[in-house]
Amino acid sequence: MRLVLSSDQAFFRDTTAKFLTEQAPVGELRRLRHDPAGFDGEYWRQGAQLGWTSLLVGEEHGGGSISGDGLVDLTLVADTFGRHAAPGPLAAANVVAAALSRAGDAHADVVADLVSGTALASWCVAEPRPHNRLGSVRLRVRVEGGDVVVNGAKRPVESAAQASHLLVTGRTGEGLTQVLVPAVAPGVSIVPLHTVDLTRRFFAVTFDDVRVPVERVVGEIGGADAEVEHQRQLAAVVGTAEAVGAMQAAFELTVQWAFDRYSFGRPLASYQALKHRFADMKAWLEASNAVSDAAAAAVGAGSPEAGALVSVAKAYIGDYGSRLLQDCVQLHGGIGLTFEHDLHLFLRRHTVNRALDGTPADHRQRLADLVEQREDAA
Amino acid sequence: MTTQDTGEVEDLDGFRQRARAFVRVNLRPADPAVVSARLMLPEEETLAAVARERELQRMLFDAGLAGICVPREYGGQGLTPDHQQVLNSELAGYEYPMRLQIPTFVPCAAVLFDRGTEEQKQRHLPAILKGDELWVQFLSEPSGGSDMAGALTNAVRDGDEWVLNGSKLWTTNASWSDWALCLARTNWDVPKHRGLTVFMLPIRQPGIEIRPIEMLNGSKEFCQEFLTDVRVPDSHRVGDVDDGWSVCIRWMFHERMLFNSPLLTIPAGAAPGSVVSPTSMRDIARDAARLQDPAARDLVGEAYMLTVAKGELERRLREGIAAGVLSDQAAAIGRVFGALVSTRTTDIAFELAGDTGVAWANDDGTLANRGTDFLMRQAGCIGGGTAEMARNVISERVLGMPREPAADRGIAFRDAPRSHSART
Incomplete structure (x- = not known):
């Protein structure tokens, strides 16, 4: 999280922090x-x-930001989520709300429900192996008269069973198409998966000749590639901000432990x-904050560096965040591996976010692609 | 150093136009071999390059582009770090006074600005900004580098003068510089931090012998000096007698900020903070015919990631320290991170170069000499204060953990235990 916040941003963050302290204490998570x-x-x-789902939604659809940059504001919520290992599909809900709002007024009714929190939507983008590498999309969307027909499989999809609508990313010919499918549409099946997080839920969703009116298409048929990339960036920014919040909580817990725990007559510290x-962990933590904030600012501002910074953040925070959290476990000793201790709540949250939206290795490959294309940087 | 002036501040766009016009008319394109900082020049070429850089500094001064963040009364421009960034971006791809930046501007000029008397600042800061004075640090000693307060160089008062004797080590650029900032012991009967004093002295004088040190890669940028009865007027003392440690605290802060300092004029992308830039790593992979190898691409991506992370971390620390949200001690975080990044990127470059890195021909391009870089890998964890010292600072001063026990605390320095070689 940024070191310097406006008073409005600080108040906004504190409101969510207070709410989560009351509504999602560790006992409730268990x-x-x-x-x-x-x-x-x-x-x-x-x-x-409190604003969890409206920051990426246009004002004409009932949304709006605190600072003028809704994504940066959303990272304040995401960071706070991470610090509390809070329940709820924050990234998925916001990505869908943003995508629908950006597509105009066609889906304004669904957006209104997402903003008010009376309904939930999720994004179906990742696919089953062997197509589970970053960017791979095989699910097919074909046009038949006034309908589109969806065939394929998606996983993992967060909170799919709780969602009223699923934003499905598929392929029409060479290009990408996105369709807003009611979760209850015939041909949609949703099967729960196991996961390492205590409160987040993931599902495998299959689409077997799922037919919806062409009006359910979000954006252009076969022309959604840029939007999908933008959505990936949004999801990654929320996920890394949340991961950094989890790192922060685990680090503070472990520093306190080092002061409190005595061995051979003196504190571990x-x-x-x-x-x-x-000291090394502190350096990784501050660097993680720095790259997470840089990615959020770049995506929020539509900078040409956004894609690179998102991949830097995903690769760095995934890799070094895991080092930090596993070191926190090591410094706790055996108690750090127990269910009774709180440390695992944050280890779980970071671990899930590391693997979603592309692994560190996926993003290093993507960075190599970007560097290869670059004429001359330095 | 920040802007002290009040009144009209030149707007950034106008400043950019002015800087651009100067750069395009007066400067030559950068020599890529020099920018990479891997080139070891013969002595006469080094001296010619230093002369050109003094000239460049004078040109910047005359054009109103030297000392952007230095107040006008000391010959600077009284502008902001944003103006410095603009100048740095306009300089990208052009020659610049590379050897004057460190240690002349940072940390030496920065320390003078913080702790010098008005008279000292009036005399030296404009001279530095004109390229007339290049400065070095007489700081480390043969008896120890990290334990800076354990300095043995002795300064004895003689009327209005001080007489200095001792030896200094790891001095960069001493063979062709003009002045030194020197840490010396003025009181042996108090604990070590309370008996130090900082002096300024011209380094080309009979009592100072300068010997270059050859590093394992052939570089001779470092020197050792031997001071014999060097006389320094009391007016060249920086800070109070026996209060040198408080000067040192600022000195170390500026040293840790280093490439993060708004006092440096370094073309965007040219900071020699890491051995290789992300694109140069790509170039190594290409020259090694490994650019399509997924394992090599993973390393290229990792190097890019680390380099960007380093830049973003430095920006965060700079902003946090400027806003007062972080203490000055947080600069140590950047120092440790820089060490981690330079170590890893050196490893990656060597891995990508393969056997060509240790057995190369003259036409092996970016692969040549990578093995030598690897031999020098730890330089990034040692120079400017070891990474271990920075880790102590982070854990003790940033995280508030207990300090390391010290056997020389609270006793007169003359009674403190020291290395066998340093006993008298």
Whole structure:
């Protein structure tokens, strides 16, 4: 998160932090462990009232930002989510709301429900192996008269069983097409997956000749490639901001532990071997904040560097965030691997976000592509 | 150093036009071999390059483009770090006074600005900005680098003068510079931090012998100096007698900020903070015929990631320190990160170069000499204060963890235990 916030931004962040402290304390997260949805509808509706789902939505659709850059504002929520390991499909809900709002007024009714939190939507983009590498899309969308017909499979899809609508990214010929499919449409099947997060839920969704009116297409048929890339960037920015919040919480927990825990008559924090590891972790943490904020600012401003910065953030925070969290476990010792301790809540959150929206290795390959195309940078 | 002036500040667009016009008319395109900073020049070529850089600095001064963030009363422009960024971006691809930036502007001029007397600042800052004075740091000693407060160089008062004896080490550029900022011991009967004093002295004088040190890669940029009865007027003292440590704290801050400092004029993309730029890593992979190899592409992507992360972290630290949200000690975070990045990118370059990195021909392009860079890999973790010292600073001063026990704390320095070679 940024070091300097406006007073409006700080108030906005504090409001969500206070809400999560009250509504999603660690005991509640543990209770939700076996809940099929992972959160309840009232929690989400109240969160929506605080602005969780409206920041990327145009004012004409009931949205609006705090600072003028809704994505940067959204990263304040995402960071706070990470610090609390909070329930709820923050990235998916916001990506769909943004995509529908950007496409004009055709889907304004669904956007209104997303903004108010009375309904949830999710984004179906990643596909089953062997097509689960970043950017791969095989699901087919074909036009038949006044309908489009959707065939293919998507996974993992967050909160698919809780969603009223699914934004499905598929291929029509060479180009990409996006369709807003009601989750109850005939031919849609939703099967739960196991996951490592306590409160987030993922599903495999198959589309078997799912037929919806052509008006359900979001944007242009076969012409959605740029929008899909933008959505990937939005999802990655929210995911990395949340991951950094989880890193921050785990780090603070572990620093406090190092002060409180005594071995051989002195605190862990007095051992130079451990102090130096904390120093490295602090450097990784600050660098993670820096690249996450840089990616958010670039995507929010539509900078030509946005794609590169998103991949830097995904690759760096995925890789070094895991190092930090696993080091936090190591510095705790055995207690750090127990369910009773809170550390795993943040380890789980970071671990899921690392693997979604492209792994660090996927993004390093993407960076190599970008560098290869670059004429001369430095 | 920040703008002290009040009144009209030149707007950025106008400044950019002015800087661009100067750069295009007066400067030559950068020599890529020089920019890479990997070239070891013969001595006469180095001296010619230094002369040209003094000239460039004078041209910048005459054009009102030197000392952008230095107040006008000291010969600067009284402008902002944003103006400096604009100048740096306009300089991209052109020659610039590379050897004057470090250590002359940072940390030496920065320390003088922070702690010099009005008279010292009036005398030296304009001279530095005109390219008339190049400065070096007489800081480390043969008895120890990290333990800076353990300096043994002795300064004894003699009327209005001080007489200095001792030896300094790891001095960059000493063979062709003019002045030094020198840390010396003025009191042996108090604990080590309380008996130090900082002086300014001209380095080309009979009492100072300068010996270049050859590094394992052939570089002779570092020197050792031997000071024998060097007389320094008391008016060349920086800060109070025995209060040198408080000067050192600013000195170390500026050293850790280094490439992050708004006092540097370095063309965008040319900061020699890392051995290789992201695109040069791509070029190595291409020259190695490995650009299509997914394993090599992973490394190219990683190097790009680390280089961008370093730049963004430095920006964050700079902004946080300027806004007062982070303490000056947070500069150590950038120092540690820089060490991690330079280590890893050196590894990557060597890996990409393969066997050509250790057995090369003259026409092997970017692959040549990568093995030598690898031999010098730890330089990025040692120079400018070791990464370990920076880790102490982060854990103790930023995170508030207990300080390392020190056997020389609270006792007169003359009684402090020290290395066998440094005992008298």
